[in-house]
Amino acid sequence: MDNIKVGDNLTINCYKHNGILHRVCEDAKVLEITEDKLVCANYKTKITENDGRSYNTNELAILIFYKKNWFNVIAQLKEQGLFYYCNIASPYIIENTTIKYIDYDLDLRVFPDGGFRILDRNEYKYHKRIMHYSNDLDLILKNELQNLIALKKEEKSPFRAEEIQKYYEIYVKLQKNAKN
Numbered sequence: 674m675d676n677i678k679v680g681d682n683l684t685i686n687c688y689k690h691n692g693i694l695h696r697v698c699e700d701a702k703v704l705e706i707t708e709d710k711l712v713c714a715n716y717k718t719k720i721t722e723n724d725g726r727s728y729n730t731n732e733l734a735i736l737i738f739y740k741k742n743w744f745n746v747i748a749q750l751k752e753q754g755l756f757y758y759c760n761i762a763s764p765y766i767i768e769n770t771t772i773k774y775i776d777y778d779l780d781l782r783v784f785p786d787g788g789f790r791i792l793d794r795n796e797y798k799y800h801k802r803i804m805h806y807s808n809d810l811d812l813i814l815k816n817e818l819q820n821l822i823a824l825k826k827e828e829k830s831p832f833r834a835e836e837i838q839k840y841y842e843i844y845v846k847l848q849k850n851a852k853n
Contacts, residue, residue: 677767679703680847683713685736685772687762690804695776697721701736704843711738711765711772714844735840737831738765738772743817744781745774748837754785755834759821761797761814777806777814781821783832789825791818 677683685698698720701713713736721727735748741764749756761779765772778797783789801811825832 677703677706677711677770679705679843680851681770683767683770683772685713687760687774687776690775690777690800690806693723695723701772702844702847704735704840704847709740709742711740711767712736712840713738713772714840716844733841733844735837735844738774740764742820743777743813744821746831748831748840750837750841755837756785757781757783757825757832759783761818761821779814779818781818781825783825789822 681703683701683703685701686694687696687698689695698715698718700715700718702715703711703713705712714733715730715736716733718730718734719727720730731751733750735750737746737748739745743761743763745760745762745765747758747760749758759781761777761781763775763777765774767773778793778800780792781789782792797814800806806814824830830836
């Protein structure tokens, strides 16, 4: 990872617990690298699902991956306001120029008005059963979901609009410099 730097473009591979590739995001521009997180951004990026379907995202997204937390966060800058889509997922790793993590189904959707909803509980229960999540893993994932909700309720990072604005400005500057 020492060779990854701000401004680099990475690919994102999302896997399921059984090792099957679930989704690929073709473009993530690195905005910040710290000891515990990697922040990227993308805009109108191609996403390919494991069944071959693909689509492009509609808005700028700030993507925050953690080395120690079992979640990642996508801040979506939509016309209607700032939305967050949070995946309960393994800490990320980087291999070559690819960010990799395991998605564990449970998601937290946060709306511009501050409301939120837990998504995909049934999908989590199903995959827990068929992919044999251990009791220890189940406990970690459920605790991380509660930690994520606590961060949201306390309006701590990454749920601070000014933090997302800072990353937006870094992205704009990198895009402008790339054109010059």
